[in-house]
Amino acid sequence: MIEVRPGGRRRIDRVLSPDYTSGIEQHVLGDVRALRDEAAQEETDLSYLRRVLHARIDIVRAEQRRRREDGSRSVVEQLVNILSDNAVGPATGSGRYQTTEPSRAEAHRRHVEALVSDVDLSDVMSLSDEKLDRALSAYTAEEDSVSQRRREVQQVVDRLNAEIARRYREGAASVDDLLAEERDRR
Numbered sequence: 001m002i003e004v005r006p007g008g009r010r011r012i013d014r015v016l017s018p019d020y021t022s023g024i025e026q027h028v029l030g031d032v033r034a035l036r037d038e039a040a041q042e043e044t045d046l047s048y049l050r051r052v053l054h055a056r057i058d059i060v061r062a063e064q065r066r067r068r069e070d071g072s073r074s075v076v077e078q079l080v081n082i083l084s085d086n087a088v089g090p091a092t093g094s095g096r097y098q099t100t101e102p103s104r105a106e107a108h109r110r111h112v113e114a115l116v117s118d119v120d121l122s123d124v125m126s127l128s129d130e131k132l133d134r135a136l137s138a139y140t141a142e143e144d145s146v147s148q149r150r151r152e153v154q155q156v157v158d159r160l161n162a163e164i165a166r167r168y169r170e171g172a173a174s175v176d177d178l179l180a181e182e183r184d185r186r
Contacts, residue, residue: 036160048102
């Protein structure tokens, strides 16, 4: 489960801290954008972690289905279909277009592998029904936790985006200023 530690140094601890967005009305626009970008990066990382968990869940469920239906095709033979079925399926959450890449992909993979350390999905057909059930339970519980944290981070991003939009709407910020900042950075 993803815990948020008050006063913690991890990005998720900062982003989900109650004071992360307090007083944003008084921050300069660049600082509000920096907060939004940091929160958006956390959202991207959580989205990536969810995708890794979904892949593991789909593999375990496919093996369970194969056993119930007495299928002869191995999960490995079906892997492309297993992983692509949900990749293009209907959206079930608050998906957003991500403009950043995950910043901690390897750490997320290690985290997921550690959830069920005695289950090796590279040979899922050799696992007992009990191990498959345990793996599915662990992956599903973690996905629920990650999804909850992702929704919380999305609310933070939304608050920051709303503040930025408010400034443009009320004339406190202008596109000309934004373009000038972009030119200065180059």
